[in-house]
Amino acid sequence: MMERNSWGARARKVGGAVLLPALVAWTQPAFSAGDAPGAAVFSAECGECHSLKEGRNKKGPTLFGTLGRKAGTQPGFEFSEELRRTGWTWNQETLRSYLSQPTKKANPGTKMKYEGLADPKSLEALIAYLTAPK
Numbered sequence: 001m002m003e004r005n006s007w008g009a010r011a012r013k014v015g016g017a018v019l020l021p022a023l024v025a026w027t028q029p030a031f032s033a034g035d036a037p038g039a040a041v042f043s044a045e046c047g048e049c050h051s052l053k054e055g056r057n058k059k060g061p062t063l064f065g066t067l068g069r070k071a072g073t074q075p076g077f078e079f080s081e082e083l084r085r086t087g088w089t090w091n092q093e094t095l096r097s098y099l100s101q102p103t104k105k106a107n108p109g110t111k112m113k114y115e116g117l118a119d120p121k122s123l124e125a126l127i128a129y130l131t132a133p134k
């Protein structure tokens with residue numbers, strides 16, 4: 001199962017404190033706006049599965065060019081039928097809804113095994129980062 005590599009399982013047990021510096025160091029070169037508060041949130045919460053580089057899929061699709069795109073239409077990634085069926089276009093509102101509780105609320109059948117970003121401050125910082133003009 002994709003989300004169950006040993007690295008991911010350990011990460012969840014030890015929490016963010018140990019993992020964050022490693023992830024930040026690992027993903028930093030991908031970002032131009034590395035100082036934005038949302039960049040650290042992205043590294044810690046999303047970097048395991050997503051990159052922002054064109055064509056660079058991990059466990060999840062690259063988020064390059066996701067803003068303004070229809071859900072599940074990024075070329076080169078096999079999305080779930082459930083996500084594609086939503087008909088969403090990615091903008092601040094749809095991101096907020098999906099990322100706050102992907103599986104419980106927004107899209108129960110999604111392949112994104114992520115429990116959601118509950119903290120409103122982190123969520124808003126992340127959304128600002130992801131939707132900032134490039």
Ligand code: HEC
Nearest residue numbers: 045046049059060071072074079080083110111112113114
């Ligand atoms: C455990 C891995 C994992 C984590 C952590 C994760 N994602 Fe995902 N994400 C996925 C997968 C897999 C998909 C494809 C979902 C589907 O097809 O249903 C996805 C899909 C998406 C999509 C839809 C992309 C598109 O082109 O339609 C967005 C946006 C997204 N993730 C953003 C995020 C953000 C932002 C975070 C951090 C808050 C995050 N994800 C955390 C694995 C993950």
